[in-house]
Amino acid sequence: MSVFLPLLESAADSALVDALGRIGPVIVPSLVQVPVSDTCGRYILFDHDSSFDLDKVVDFLDGGAEKVIIPVSWAKEIAGTLPADRILLLLDVANVSAVTDKIREGVSGVLIKTPALDLDLISSVMRFFSDSSVYVLPTTLESPSQSTIRKILGAKAALVLPTSQLTLGASTKDQINVGEAFVSALTSDRRDGLFATVVSSYPQGGKSLGLVYSSVESIKESIVTGKGVYQSRKHGLWRKGETSGATQDVVHIFLDCDSDAIEFSVIQHGSGFCHLNRLSCFDDLYGLSALERTLQSRLSSAPEDSYTKRLFNDQSLLRSKIMEEADELCHAETKEDVAFEAADLLYFAMTRCVAAGVSLADIERSLDKKAKKVTRRPGNAKPQFAPKAAQPTSVYSVAAPAANGKPNGADNDFIRMRTFDLSVISKVERSQLLRRPVLKSDEMISKVKPIVDEVRDRGDTALLEFTAKFDKVNLSSPVLHTPFPDETTQIEENVRQAIDKAYANIRKFHEAQAENSTLKVETMPGVVCSRFARPIARVGLYVPGGTAILPSTALMLGVPAQVAGCQEIVIATPPKSDGSVSAEVMYVAKLVGASTVLKAGGGQAVAAMAYGTQTVPKVDKIFGPGNQWVTAAKMLVQNDTDALVSIDMPAGPSEVLVIADSTSNPDFVAADLLSQAEHGIDSQVVLVAVNLTSSELDAVEKAVDLQAKALSRVDIVRQSVAKSIIVKTSSVEEAVKFSNDYAPEHLILHLKEASQAVSLVQNAGSVFVGPYSPESCGDYASGTNHTLPTNGYARQFSGVNTLSFQKHITSQEVSADGLKVLGPIVATLADCEGLDAHANAVRIRLRQILN
Numbered sequence: 033m034s035v036f037l038p039l040l041e042s043a044a045d046s047a048l049v050d051a052l053g054r055i056g057p058v059i060v061p062s063l064v065q066v067p068v069s070d071t072c073g074r075y076i077l078f079d080h081d082s083s084f085d086l087d088k089v090v091d092f093l094d095g096g097a098e099k100v101i102i103p104v105s106w107a108k109e110i111a112g113t114l115p116a117d118r119i120l121l122l123l124d125v126a127n128v129s130a131v132t133d134k135i136r137e138g139v140s141g142v143l144i145k146t147p148a149l150d151l152d153l154i155s156s157v158m159r160f161f162s163d164s165s166v167y168v169l170p171t172t173l174e175s176p177s178q179s180t181i182r183k184i185l186g187a188k189a190a191l192v193l194p195t196s197q198l199t200l201g202a203s204t205k206d207q208i209n210v211g212e213a214f215v216s217a218l219t220s221d222r223r224d225g226l227f228a229t230v231v232s233s234y235p236q237g238g239k240s241l242g243l244v245y246s247s248v249e250s251i252k253e254s255i256v257t258g259k260g261v262y263q264s265r266k267h268g269l270w271r272k273g274e275t276s277g278a279t280q281d282v283v284h285i286f287l288d289c290d291s292d293a294i295e296f297s298v299i300q301h302g303s304g305f306c307h308l309n310r311l312s313c314f315d316d317l318y319g320l321s322a323l324e325r326t327l328q329s330r331l332s333s334a335p336e337d338s339y340t341k342r343l344f345n346d347q348s349l350l351r352s353k354i355m356e357e358a359d360e361l362c363h364a365e366t367k368e369d370v371a372f373e374a375a376d377l378l379y380f381a382m383t384r385c386v387a388a389g390v391s392l393a394d395i396e397r398s399l400d401k402k403a404k405k406v407t408r409r410p411g412n413a414k415p416q417f418a419p420k421a422a423q424p425t426s427v428y429s430v431a432a433p434a435a436n437g438k439p440n441g442a443d444n445d446f447i448r449m450r451t452f453d454l455s456v457i458s459k460v461e462r463s464q465l466l467r468r469p470v471l472k473s474d475e476m477i478s479k480v481k482p483i484v485d486e487v488r489d490r491g492d493t494a495l496l497e498f499t500a501k502f503d504k505v506n507l508s509s510p511v512l513h514t515p516f517p518d519e520t521t522q523i524e525e526n527v528r529q530a531i532d533k534a535y536a537n538i539r540k541f542h543e544a545q546a547e548n549s550t551l552k553v554e555t556m557p558g559v560v561c562s563r564f565a566r567p568i569a570r571v572g573l574y575v576p577g578g579t580a581i582l583p584s585t586a587l588m589l590g591v592p593a594q595v596a597g598c599q600e601i602v603i604a605t606p607p608k609s610d611g612s613v614s615a616e617v618m619y620v621a622k623l624v625g626a627s628t629v630l631k632a633g634g635g636q637a638v639a640a641m642a643y644g645t646q647t648v649p650k651v652d653k654i655f656g657p658g659n660q661w662v663t664a665a666k667m668l669v670q671n672d673t674d675a676l677v678s679i680d681m682p683a684g685p686s687e688v689l690v691i692a693d694s695t696s697n698p699d700f701v702a703a704d705l706l707s708q709a710e711h712g713i714d715s716q717v718v719l720v721a722v723n724l725t726s727s728e729l730d731a732v733e734k735a736v737d738l739q740a741k742a743l744s745r746v747d748i749v750r751q752s753v754a755k756s757i758i759v760k761t762s763s764v765e766e767a768v769k770f771s772n773d774y775a776p777e778h779l780i781l782h783l784k785e786a787s788q789a790v791s792l793v794q795n796a797g798s799v800f801v802g803p804y805s806p807e808s809c810g811d812y813a814s815g816t817n818h819t820l821p822t823n824g825y826a827r828q829f830s831g832v833n834t835l836s837f838q839k840h841i842t843s844q845e846v847s848a849d850g851l852k853v854l855g856p857i858v859a860t861l862a863d864c865e866g867l868d869a870h871a872n873a874v875r876i877r878l879r880q881i882l883n
């Protein structure tokens with residue numbers, strides 16, 4: 033976070049803007065035309081009344097702006113479409129309450145305009161935007177000072193200072209010197225008050241040049257003049273190069289993480305930084321920087337027989353070598369060969385750059401600018417380089433919006449998946465296709481931890497507070513206990529009949545899975561080993577309820593718990609806005625014999641079941657799908673040995689993979705893909721096409737677009753379909769191999785010989801065989817369970833089943849005759865491990881038997 037953020041006004045003079053660019057990003061209002069150097073970070077402020085303009089926002093971000101600062105009305109439109117870490121919210125004190133959870137999650141911080149500097153207000157904004165950056169722009173700050181800057185930093189926020197309040201001259205009542213403002217944050221832990229300062233080379237990718245010291249005075253002078261100025265411990269202020277000519281231009285000055293050391297990123301002139309006339313006091317250059325230096329020196333003076341000189345003089349030779357080396361790199365196979373060929377290519381590419389006056393720093397700047405783009409081009413190869421029969425799009429553009437390069441949004445956009453041909457993509461690209469849209473599990477775990485901790489420590493009070501905060505419901509009690517009042521379970525007759533039939537099918541299939549008999553094996557005469565199952569006593573079932581009410585999930589978790597014989601079943605689900613629980617979920621709760629219904633969702637519900645509260649019973653195992661808050665909380669509590677709780681599996685967003693050949697019905701295929709795409713914006717659906725012609729594929733794509741636009745959840749579908757893929761394959765075996773590697777939650781086989789293909793399946797949560805087995809049947813009522821492993825975990829996890837609610841206990845009974853044979857084996861192994869007591873427990877008995 034910056035010490036302060038300068039807000040550029042149109043009257044700002046260029047020397048002041050340059051100085052500000054050296055010490056951090058600057059805020060540039062979108063309508064203000066002030067030239068800012070390429071190396072300076074820009075935050076673009078949309079602080080005017082014009083109507084929402086997504087293209088403008090995207091243009092600024094693509095153009096290299098680090099962030100955009102947008103009003104709440106714009107954030108409503110943008111949240112979830114553009115990366116949150118590129119967006120700050122512009123807030124007036126008056127409109128804090130207009131910020132929804134969706135907006136809060138869609139931004140990385142806030143710039144709050146406030147008439148007065150109110151620390152209480154700042155800390156409540158801070159809490160509301162937990163973990164985000166908070167910048168404060170006082171609309172009536174009269175005299176900016178170091179103490180004001182420190183006061184705001186103390187609240188973990190940063191002050192925004194308009195350029196009219198900043199000066200390169202001495203501070204006055206109305207203006208503060210830029211250097212003085214910057215050093216406000218510095219604290220020295222040295223007796224002499226100096227700051228250790230690392231000097232690094234900007235053009236050489238941050239190579240360390242040396243270690244020096246700075247004083248408040250030297251830093252201030254450097255910021256204002258843009259020259260390297262330090263503090264010699266013997267000779268006072270040290271203007272680098274004043275006598276030797278080896279001056280420095282300062283590009284950036286950075287504070288370290290605890291503000292007691294500094295880095296000066298400089299362009300070093302003359303003989304170098306070191307007094308030994310070398311660039312650096314540390315080691316010499318290596319790698320690409322060393323190559324660049326050699327090439328630059330060859331360009332200015334090279335021996336006659338130099339090959340590099342020949343390349344400089346013969347552009348067509350250089351061109352041919354670049355093409356040759358690029359081709360060799362593409363064909364290299366081993367790690368060593370790839371490194372070898374890449375080094376050759378870089379040598380010729382750098383020769384081309386140095387000949388054109390392009391430096392490594394120019395290349396890095398270009399890379400950094402590209403990394404800031406929020407729209408990606410499809411990445412197709414130009415026709416002369418494209419493989420014959422196919423034009424695959426880039427696998428790396430997972431975050432890419434629609435094929436036209438704009439975020440999906442306008443109603444007339446074609447809703448389409450991205451297409452790849454397995455026969456032309458590389459191994460690396462294939463492995464990219466197997467990955468799901470990025471899941472930030474570490475980040476989510478740290479966000480949910482405070483919620484879990486609060487519920488563990490403060491029980492029901494915290495639980496009710498979080499329900500009020502996240503679900504906007506004020507409850508007097510978080511639970512309903514049996515017997516549930518009749519009015520809470522009243523449902524439509526047709527729904528009741530459907531639930532009853534689904535219950536019967538699910539129960540029938542799950543009863544058949546129960547292990548009721550004891551497994552017995554006599555491993556040696558007189559040595560009988562057995563294994564028997566017992567129910568897990570107390571189970572917690574999470575039934576999602578954020579965007580859709582899911583009584584089907586209550587069935588899928590409740591039936592196996594009941595069949596397994598669990599003694600205490602707690603069902604947790606977010607309350608509706610009137611504080612009640614959906615009657616359908618309550619009906620199922622009664623049907624499966626739940627003893628408690630917890631009216632809470634998200635991380636707080638998981639924590640309540642893991643630790644127990646005054647009213648919520650503690651459980652031994654937590655089951656069920658949910659959004660990222662639920663999943664992160666489940667992962668967190670299962671790792672806490674104090675909670676002593678396990679979970680069913682790490683679940684994630686819903687997904688389906690459909691394998692279709694030319695006998696498939698395109699409308700059925702499209703409907704199956706969309707049935708999972710509608711779950712959430714992070715759902716992913718995959719179509720693996722087996723020898724489909726372009727017109728057959730076209731028919732599926734058109735059906736997806738047409739059906740999607742008729743769905744009530746079309747806004748969700750637009751986003752999930754944009755992240756989804758079509759993979760072209762040339763045989764059923766190749767298609768199933770891809771599916772096994774992907775390990776989908778659901779696998780649907782739209783194949784001529786669908787049932788034969790089942791034998792090839794190695795990894796999948798549940799399989800749907802043939803044209804009349806839509807995945808929806810498994811979601812609701814066929815009898816199989818719909819709580820299944822996602823995100824590739826079908827490689828090692830099974831879906832929820834009756835055994836998930838049981839644990840196994842083994843036992844053994846050894847007779848005296850049995851011990852006569854087994855005993856010596858055991859005693860020998862115990863001796864071998866040096867565990868005398870183990871051996872003794874056997875020998876003491878053997879002695880008695882033999883006597």
Ligand SMILES: NC(=O)c1ccc[n+]([C@@H]2O[C@H](COP(=O)([O-])OP(=O)(O)OC[C@H]3O[C@@H](n4cnc5c(N)ncnc54)[C@H](O)[C@@H]3O)[C@@H](O)[C@H]2O)c1
Nearest residue numbers: 502576577578579606633634657658659686711818819820
């Ligand atoms: N794999 C499966 O078997 C399966 C089945 C059904 C649903 N799902 C998945 O379950 C998920 C359901 O998600 P959902 O959101 O609809 O319901 P949910 O019940 O999982 O989550 C809603 C709760 O999340 C919490 N929450 C929301 N925003 C928060 C925030 N900013 N901070 C803290 N807590 C917050 C709230 O407490 C809210 O009650 C979807 O991703 C769906 O794909 C999976």
Ligand SMILES: N[C@H](CO)Cc1c[nH]c[nH+]1
Nearest residue numbers: 582584585686687811818
């Ligand atoms: N398809 C989901 C599992 O990924 C389960 C579900 C519930 N309701 C409808 N579908």
